[in-house]
Amino acid sequence: MADALNNQNMADLLPYSNRSVVWAGVRKLEIRQQPIRVPNDDEVLVEVITTGICGSDCHNWDSAGVSRELILGHESAGLIKTIGKSVTDRFVGQRVAIEPGFSCRDGCGPLGLLILAVAKAYGVKKIVMFDNEESRTRFAESYGADVGIVTPRNSDPSQDVLSFSQHYAKEVITKYGLGYGFDVAIEASGAEICATMAICMLKAGGTCIQAGLGRPMASLPLFLITANELDVKGTVRYTYGCFGDAISLLSTKKVDLKPLITSSYPLTQANEAFEAQHARRDIKIVIFNQM
Numbered sequence: 001m002a003d004a005l006n007n008q009n010m011a012d013l014l015p016y017s018n019r020s021v022v023w024a025g026v027r028k029l030e031i032r033q034q035p036i037r038v039p040n041d042d043e044v045l046v047e048v049i050t051t052g053i054c055g056s057d058c059h060n061w062d063s064a065g066v067s068r069e070l071i072l073g074h075e076s077a078g079l080i081k082t083i084g085k086s087v088t089d090r091f092v093g094q095r096v097a098i099e100p101g102f103s104c105r106d107g108c109g110p111l112g113l114l115i116l117a118v119a120k121a122y123g124v125k126k127i128v129m130f131d132n133e134e135s136r137t138r139f140a141e142s143y144g145a146d147v148g149i150v151t152p153r154n155s156d157p158s159q160d161v162l163s164f165s166q167h168y169a170k171e172v173i174t175k176y177g178l179g180y181g182f183d184v185a186i187e188a189s190g191a192e193i194c195a196t197m198a199i200c201m202l203k204a205g206g207t208c209i210q211a212g213l214g215r216p217m218a219s220l221p222l223f224l225i226t227a228n229e230l231d232v233k234g235t236v237r238y239t240y241g242c243f244g245d246a247i248s249l250l251s252t253k254k255v256d257l258k259p260l261i262t263s264s265y266p267l268t269q270a271n272e273a274f275e276a277q278h279a280r281r282d283i284k285i286v287i288f289n290q291m
Contacts, residue, residue, distance in 0.1 A: 019289070021270045023070040027062060027278075029270050034071070041086040046096055048078040048289045050264075053277045055109070061274045072270075073287070074098065099243050109136070110260055110284040112188040113143055115211070120144045121254040128176065130194075139283060143259060147176055151197070161193050162200075162221050169200035182206060190214030199224055199232070207231040260284045 017033065024030040039045045052075035060066045076098045083090055090096075112129065119127055128147045129140040137148030149172065154164040173181050181203035187195050190212030198208050199221055208230060225232060249255040262282040265273035267289050277285050 019267060020071045021073060021267065021287075023060060023066055023072060026064050027271075027274070029061065029072070029274065031267060031270065039082060039084045041084040043084045044080050044087055044090050044096075045082045046076075046078045046098070047081040048076045048098075050078070051076045051287045051289060052110075053273060053285045053287065055111070058274060058278050062278060076289075078289075097243075097247075099238075109188070109280075111211075113140060113260060113283065114257075115186055115188060116140060116143060116145055117255045117257075118249065121249050126178075128172075128178075128182075130197075133280070136283075151194075154193070161196050161219075165193065165197040165200040165221075169197060172201065180204065184209065186211055188212045192218040192220075196221055199230065202228065202230055204228040205230070207233065210234045211236075261286050264288060 018036045019031050020034045022030050022032050036045070051073040053073070054075050057072045057074075060070060060072060078096065078098075080090055080092055080094045080096060083092060109131075112131075116127055116129060127145050128149060129137060129145040130149050130151050131137050131140070132151050132153075134150050137145075137150055139148075141148040152168065154161070156164070159167075169181070172178070182201050183203065184207045185198035185201050186209045187198040188211045192214060194212070195208075195210060195214070195218065202208060205228070210232065213236075220232075224230070246255075250257065260283050262284060263273075263276060264286045265276075265288070267287055270287060273285050273287055276282055
């Protein structure tokens, strides 16, 4: 009976509105009310204030192969609204961020730029950013990159991917005085040619970190990997300690995220926000859920 009363009291504290952006078809979103579950004793209820649009959200928005009940948005921050009776390390009104799972898709997109910011904060001496759009490489330079380079397209149909990548890598390394090549290359697009180019840019004994999600099968220059004794590593999402490190970088002002947020929309204009994100007119778009 006591538990029933506690649950009833908790239910009385719950918000009356819980609007959600739901996928309703290809490039079509609907705003729907969702039921609010009473938190368990060891849980908290978060009132979401803002949500960033992730690359995976855009992919789902533009896809026909997802559930019609899919609620988009996982890069969220807000305030704790209610807490379970067993929770002692959180309080009502506390600002919190949700730990999402996300992956890279664009070289100088928001996640590529975050890689830049973290590398800068940890003291990397020279950072070179690549993208196929000049506006994004310029932004990368303004955000701390030593050099932003617009990657060319292979216009010679007789030149294979490896030959093109090796030739271009040699040009970049010579032009920017990079010695024998990069120590580390982080590939954040998932494109096969970009992964090949990243490997070609490395010096012997270097490391390529594959962060972008590409096709299930791709061709890579195995001879170069072996002959140059390269390390190739995959990475997705984050480890247990990453969120704490991220908060530390922000609180000590070693990383500033505000320049990355280039537009914001109210929840009622979610479709417009996704159209803008898909068009790559912005670096990062944030939706204000309570507007």
